Amino acid sequence: MNDVRPIRAKSGTNHEGTSAHNRRVMIDALRINGALSRADLARATRLTKQTVSNIIEELERDGLVSSQEAVRKGRGQPSTPYRLVPEGAFAIGLQIDRHVTRAVAVDLVGNVLVRDEAGLPAGGPSEGTKVILDLVAGVRAELAGIVQQSEKRLVGLGAAMPGPFGVAGSGDDPWMMGAWQKFPLLETLTAGTGLDVGLQNDAAAAATAERMVGAAHGLDHAVCLFVGYGIGAGLILNGELYRGSNGNAGEIGMALLFADGKSTPLEHRASLASLYQHLSADPADPDLHARIDGLALRGDPSMEAWIEAAAADLRWSIHLIETIFDPQTVILCGSAPEGLVNRLIVAIGPLLPSIAERRGRTLPRLQPGMADPWSVALGAAAGPISRAFDPHFAAILKDSR
Amino acid sequence: MNDVRPIRAKSGTNHEGTSAHNRRVMIDALRINGALSRADLARATRLTKQTVSNIIEELERDGLVSSQEAVRKGRGQPSTPYRLVPEGAFAIGLQIDRHVTRAVAVDLVGNVLVRDEAGLPAGGPSEGTKVILDLVAGVRAELAGIVQQSEKRLVGLGAAMPGPFGVAGSGDDPWMMGAWQKFPLLETLTAGTGLDVGLQNDAAAAATAERMVGAAHGLDHAVCLFVGYGIGAGLILNGELYRGSNGNAGEIGMALLFADGKSTPLEHRASLASLYQHLSADPADPDLHARIDGLALRGDPSMEAWIEAAAADLRWSIHLIETIFDPQTVILCGSAPEGLVNRLIVAIGPLLPSIAERRGRTLPRLQPGMADPWSVALGAAAGPISRAFDPHFAAILKDSR
DNA sequence: GTAATAAGTCAAGACATTTGACTTAATAAG
DNA sequence: CTTATTAAGTCAAATGTCTTGACTTATTAC
Incomplete structure (x- = not known):
């Protein structure tokens, strides 16, 4: 009667999932291979020329790709290669370490456009988040000074700090950052920046x-x-x-x-x-x-x-x-x-x-x-960019967003 | 000019990928939760009732699910739960160990219907594959005796043996199965059975x-x-x-x-x-x-x-x-x-x-x-079933078959 | 100069999901 | 006992995205 045990299932998908995936696949292909023509993309992704054309047109409208000069490579109509537009998207990366915090602004292809760091006060997270939010705000402002409309293209804030997270009894080991582990960092950063915030450990950020x-x-x-x-x-x-x-x-x-x-x-x-x-x-x-x-x-x-x-x-x-x-x-x-x-x-x-x-x-x-020293902050910023643009299973499903 | 460097890209997807995924999600949900009504499935997978109805109808036609008696659980029309039909699919699992080989026939939900084993001669793979193919043929025949039309519903043959595979210089260590590592086992089994054959190591099979x-x-x-x-x-x-x-x-x-x-x-x-x-x-x-x-x-x-x-x-x-x-x-x-x-x-x-x-x-x-002793063979059989029916990224893409 | 080749477009078609109204069947409330 | 409410499930039309096949354009090879 009172059977409220939740049903566990993976999420289904629909046309939007298909389309989102195919967009990501295009971006991924351009990232890995450099500039590619529509025909190249069609062959590589196994989609039809027409589909690729539609998606590329859309990506170009969105400012994520742009065409280069046509290339003659033998018989047939010359191909028009498309490349990723670095200014198509930005993300802020934040490294929180023991004694220092670093923030960077990164573009779609991974160029670091702005970097800044600050010492972290010994007072722990309540003091530290003030410094961090100031640092992030500064980097964001500087980015806005370099690129117009950067705020519109900001896909998120990625934070990286030493883990592990949420482990019992890890609060007091000075080798870890005990007080920070207990602090609602994600919530604070989200509230303080208005951005989508992700958190990972520093090794994961470096890998990203x-x-x-x-x-x-x-x-x-x-x-x-x-x-x-x-x-x-x-x-x-x-x-x-x-x-x-x-x-x-x-x-x-x-x-x-x-x-x-x-x-x-x-x-x-x-x-x-x-x-x-x-x-x-x-x-x-x-x-x-x-x-x-x-x-x-x-x-x-x-x-x-x-x-x-x-x-x-x-x-x-x-x-x-x-x-x-x-x-x-x-x-x-x-x-x-x-x-x-x-x-x-x-x-x-x-x-x-x-x-x-x-x-x-x-x-x-x-x-x-x-x-x-900046690679962790760079990786932290790469997190939101990857989430937004790289192909992955979760991005196809209906409950991702 | 002669730029033949291959372009690397993930494959795109289309309607068939979407539909294939949604079918798999239904099957997965029924496997994990037991019997579920169409309405339950719609909520759990975030698909619409109509979509679920279409897919369930199709799965029922394919003999993979069947309805149970309607359940009254309060106000509203009673729901009709659907469950997986064990006889909806079968796979053969094969364990190749040092001195013995075991084969099982398993159904969609993991029941072992047939099992048989044989000693492996010391002569190595050229001798051994004869024994193995006989063993598989026997299990297949026995399955056909128990369930009619079993061959039509056979999704593949999964083999499991100790790894690692393809490692340089591993041919002579008596702790491994040197001669088997060099033998074209997949090809031999495919040719000898006409089935889709997969190979994994025994620990992977146990996990499956x-x-x-x-x-x-x-x-x-x-x-x-x-x-x-x-x-x-x-x-x-x-x-x-x-x-x-x-x-x-x-x-x-x-x-x-x-x-x-x-x-x-x-x-x-x-x-x-x-x-x-x-x-x-x-x-x-x-x-x-x-x-x-x-x-x-x-x-x-x-x-x-x-x-x-x-x-x-x-x-x-x-x-x-x-x-x-x-x-x-x-x-x-x-x-x-x-x-x-x-x-x-x-x-x-x-x-x-x-x-x-x-x-x-x-x-x-x-x-x-x-x-x-039979769990590895069971897991080996679970491999093809999982490949055929479980949701996974590769199954959505166009180049998965 | 012409044929062959390849990139890319156009318009119609196919397919799976979605939408919103509707039907059916049960319980709860008065 | 009647009526309202709730929930499952269906119907038919609409929507969105990819596919198909014919066509156009631009270049090289012969």
Whole structure:
């Protein structure tokens, strides 16, 4: 009688879902391949020339694509290539880290147009969100000064911060950002900006950045091993970022390693935090980044000891990632100084044997990714752009929006 | 001029894709929720009553669903629930293991209607495929004897065998099935049966089985830790089996563990193969299964030593799986005897701390799955059924067949 | 100079979902 | 016991998007 158990089902789809998908497929194809003609698009997407023409016309009206000069490539009418218009859409990306927050404005193809950062006060989120909202407002205003009508084309705000999210008893570990985890950040940002807001962890953001403009561009299966203050993995599976059931997939910093009879989280062994501790450095020191870069380049002995130890852990992590995910490639990226990342890559080699050793590999097993303090903010901004324009299952269904 | 670099793009979709998806969504909803009325389906899938009516009518014509007696549940016209018709479709599942091969015939809802097994000769695949094709033919014939028109409703043959597939230099390791890896199995089975043939590793098959009729039923994020002759993980991510870029995702048996200054694959420490070695037992002994079950139940000391060691490795594996995938639950299954699996589950507890410890969990972190020698064959059969009837992204696109 | 080839358009057609009014069948209320 | 209300399900027309096949345009090959 009182059977109110909810019915679980996937959502159906209709014409609008079809059309939305096909639009996304066009945009994706142009992003991956550069400029393409309508005929090229028709062949690649298996849609008819007519359908492609209709959609391209619509995308051009919307300011998302534009035609280039016709190209003669043999017999037949010359083709008119279309390319993505960078100014077709923008997103704001926000990185919230322990001591600093960074915001960027990014366009449809991943150009960073505006960047700004600010120190985060020790007062926690209630103080911090003021700084953050000011920073975002500043970036937004600056973008509006560069591009007219930018507000109309702003698809959202992507935020990235260290995870994991919503885990019991994680409030007090100083390695995490306890107070921030409990704070209603999404709601505050939504209310404070009026934008669609998304949140992901920093490794996921780094992976999103690599997929839009980096080493994972056009790949469907790639894992980004992100070495920052903590360590995490950003998972690109089946062409989409994988989030897990609670948005915490890839948070391998908390993985316990057993050695010498005790267990230690990976994060305490191979992360900038562990390096700072090893060097007795103050994480809040603004010159630290440059200093670390210098130490790495100079081959400082204390630094080298840490690098050897961290490289061993990373080598094993990469082995495990290859074994578990069977990716096309693994990308090592981080907010660490470039000099350090390069030293790490050298120290990590040679890789352990794994199923990644296949006949006919084309991609390297391990590639360097972005080692740029701004890459997380860029990836954060890439989130809303991907949600708005990339093809994915959920975008076809009726309940997405 | 000679620019023949292929254009990479996702495929577009059209009305047929829409309709195919909606049909699959209906079937999925009925599978997860049991019988539902058209009105229920309309609400759950967000399609209109009319659309649902059309699709249900079509599915009924195709013999995939049927109506039950009308139910009065208050004011308003009584509703007519529809349910899946088990006899609506069949698939053959095939497990190829080291010393034995098993085949089953399964219906749309996962009932095993026919099962048969045969020993595999030592002669390798050229000998083995004869046995296998005979076995499949026998099961098919028996199915045809039970259900009329079964051949018309046979959607495919799913094969499962230990992986990994296509890895360089894996041909000679006696822990793997070297000769089989090099053999054109798919082609041989396709030619020998005339059916659509799919291939996956045994852990993936076990996960597929758990999703159709077991602990992962209706879950979108679950990992099955499969302890068989080897060890592997079957990954259900976003409601689909994840295969990786080469179908080897989850092949954690080859993951190297470092202890006592040397590295060992997980498979050599926690798998039936390692147990057989520990007990100096002959894997080809047909009574071994029962004997192991007995030893486990009796608390045999030698067995207990192995259990303690294996449980420690499994405990850590589960911790790692939780940390990496953030699943709703982890399912321990295997082709091991049930007594052994139960002992292992007890020995594994308590679990290590991880991000899976959340406020408001409803599912247990670790659940027992099927511990049935036939579960891999069942899962192998579930593969084609899932491909044919479950909603998934690829099924919408034009190039999926 | 003509045929072949390829890009792209036009207009009609096909197909699946949606819309809104309607029918049917039950319970609740007075 | 009658009537109002509620909910399931149907009917027929409308809508939106892709497809089809013929046609136009522009270029190169012979």
